[in-house]
Amino acid sequence: MAVIGFIIFSLTSDLFISMMIVYPITMNKDFLNGKSIGKRMFGIQVQNLTDQKADEWKSSLRNFLPIIPIDLIFTLVSPTQRIGDRIADTKIGIETEQNLKTIGSELKNYKVNKELVFELIFGIINIYGLLWLYGFLFTNIMIG
Helix, strand or coil: CHHHHHHHHHHHCCHHHHHHHHHHHHHCCCCCCCCCHHHHHHCEEEEECCCCECCHHHHHHCCCCCCHHHHHHHHHHCCCCCHHHHHHCEEEEECCCCCHHHHHHHHHHCCCCHHHHHHHHHHHHHHHHHHHHHHHHHHHHHHC
16 A cells, blocks of 8 residues: 555655545455455455454444554454454454455456445545644644
């Protein structure tokens, strides 16, 4: 994601546009059967608490709260669940059916649904809110 963000920023020279593109992608990175590229490489996936693959909404919701230091502590205590997993009632589980080679066929069979559209809208609204908050904090605390 950092590479994609750097490329977009290099092309546009606009941090706001870069964030508007990269953040929704980052929030929805696990939409395809609960697996990002990294999860596929390690044979794991996002699952609900009944060991079934998590739906698109839960996969997105678990990525909503990127507070790295706190999240790291939760992960050390419970390696299969971080804060986002607790919020979305998901966990990381073992998956052996699909790997990097099956991405093409999975994308071909994937149907865009209302959950995915809602997630993208949710991601865009979320980034607007975060950018506003960071801008507000920066101008009032750092400068002010």
